[in-house]
Structures are given as structure tokens and as C-alpha cells.
Amino acid sequence: MEVKYAVIPCAGHGTRFLPITKGVPKEMCPIVDRPTLDYIVEECLDAGITDIVLIVSEGKDDIKKYYDVDSKYEEELRKNGKDEYATLIHKIATKAKFHYVTQYELLGLGHAVLQAKEVVGKNNFVVCCGDDICTYEGRSPVTQLVESFIKNGGFTVVGGQTVEHKNIVKYGSMDVKSNVAPRTYELKGIIEKPKLDEAPSDLASLGKWVFNYKIFEELENTPRGAGGEIQLTDAIARLLGKEPVYFYDFVGKRYDCGDKLGYLTAIIDVALSRDEFKEGLLNHIKSIVK
Numbered sequence: 001m002e003v004k005y006a007v008i009p010c011a012g013h014g015t016r017f018l019p020i021t022k023g024v025p026k027e028m029c030p031i032v033d034r035p036t037l038d039y040i041v042e043e044c045l046d047a048g049i050t051d052i053v054l055i056v057s058e059g060k061d062d063i064k065k066y067y068d069v070d071s072k073y074e075e076e077l078r079k080n081g082k083d084e085y086a087t088l089i090h091k092i093a094t095k096a097k098f099h100y101v102t103q104y105e106l107l108g109l110g111h112a113v114l115q116a117k118e119v120v121g122k123n124n125f126v127v128c129c130g131d132d133i134c135t136y137e138g139r140s141p142v143t144q145l146v147e148s149f150i151k152n153g154g155f156t157v158v159g160g161q162t163v164e165h166k167n168i169v170k171y172g173s174m175d176v177k178s179n180v181a182p183r184t185y186e187l188k189g190i191i192e193k194p195k196l197d198e199a200p201s202d203l204a205s206l207g208k209w210v211f212n213y214k215i216f217e218e219l220e221n222t223p224r225g226a227g228g229e230i231q232l233t234d235a236i237a238r239l240l241g242k243e244p245v246y247f248y249d250f251v252g253k254r255y256d257c258g259d260k261l262g263y264l265t266a267i268i269d270v271a272l273s274r275d276e277f278k279e280g281l282l283n284h285i286k287s288i289v290k
């Protein structure tokens, strides 16, 4: 029941992040010295994923360029005695098998995931939004979700966390049937962006899932929903009538990097976690706070 594929939708408009997203995909915006997307790829590699399927839109060539081998540049770096950098960029391109699928019409997250059907086939797979990163100690949130998927018999696992009650209106809220294991719930349903007094719980879906291939069938039969888009949540709701669906409350700190404040917070936290920047950055913050 292995999980070797990860599908990362990166085709969205990134309207919340304009104007930069007019020229640069938000998934390529840097967090210190690596693109946002690369933190998500690393989370997947921690879980033993070997194949990364990137869903891109037309014109998002920067993403492919970042993960391609650039032999000429590597050679130039080595010639100039910069072997360390040559090795660094070579590793980026070879750490997984990267597949690219173009989503020609931006019809939503569910539609983006459906584009991966041919590459993924009948394999189990992880889905991670291309703009949601996590910091963590030990096992990555994706690793935790994959472990839960295997423990629960290979049925869908929706990843998320408990959010402050006032914030549940921004997310999918879990309608829980039972608590089947530590941090694991079997679901009755998901209410997308509920009104505050109508949210069944404060357990929120946060941009990470593990699926078996059956989700593709449901996505193919899911009509356009909210915003005229094919919603991944609607496809999961269809699946719920046919097989169990679980929610796993993962451990880790999650940042919505599609939102400007979420992105800035991620940069600060990631920089503070690196010894080379910690002292200088803390001194700077202290001087501002004073």
C-alpha cells in the first residue's frame, strides 16, 4: 500500500498575491533562498515520495527551470572552483523524478488534481497545495498523513489542524463521525467555508491529502461547484458515500504562503530557524520592538 507519488497543483492565478504574481508564480516566491514550492517538495521527500507531479499553467516555465538539470551552469561553477554550488543545484534537479502537466483552463483545485490522472494511474498519491508550507520537528506533516493512510487501510486522509473557532469560516470544517485513533477521525462530511454558527467543528482542512486512485473517478463526475470550479471537497463528499474518509490532525506549523502576511511570517520563522541568520535577525527584531 505504498505512496510514491505527490501531486502539487501550482497553476492558480495567485490573485491575492498581485502584483508579483503577474510575473512570478507565487510557488516560486523565495523563502530565504529557496522557492516556497521546494519546502513542500522536501516535505514529500521526507515521506518517501519518489515522483513529484507539478500541475502548472501556461507560462509558468520558471518552475520547470528550477527543477531541470543545468549541466552548462554546473560546469561553469566547477570551472570557477565553486563545486559546492554546482553540487547544490545538481541535487535539486535529481532529488526526485519531476513530471509536469499543464492545466490549460484554470477550473479549480479539483480540476488541477484531475490533470494528474494519466501520470499517477492506479497509484496512491499525496496532494499538497503549492502555496502551503509547514515547519516541523521530526516527521513532516506529509509523512504523518501517509502513515495514517496506510494504518487506515488506504482510504482518503484529509490533513489539517484545529484552528481558532473564529477562523474556521476560511476553511473546510470537518463533520466527524468518530475519533478512531489519536489525532484521527472518521468523517461524515465536510462543510466548506461555513458560517461561524454552522461549523460542525474547528478541525480545518489545510491543503494536504492522501488519496487512492478512486478520487479520479469522482473528480471526473463532479460538476462545477462554488465559483464555477471543480472543487476537490465536492469529489471527497461523493467518495464519502462509498468508502471511509479520515481526517488527520497533523503536528507542525502551517503557513498560507498564498496570503501576503502568511508568507512574511513564514520567511521570518524559517530564517530564525537557521543558525546563520538567527542572531542577526533577532537583534534586528529586538531593535524594532524597543
Ligand code: UTP
Pocket (backbone or CB within 6 Å): 009, 010, 011, 012, 013, 014, 015, 016, 017, 055, 103, 105, 106, 107, 108, 109, 111, 112, 129, 130, 131, 258
Ligand atoms: P488557491 O485557492 O490559493 O487559488 O489555490 P489561487 O488561484 O492560486 O490563488 P488566489 O485565490 O487567486 O490568490 C490553492 C492551490 O491550488 C492551485 C494553486 O496554484 C495553489 O497552489 N490551483 C488552484 C491550481 O493549480 N489550479 C487551479 O485552477 C486553482
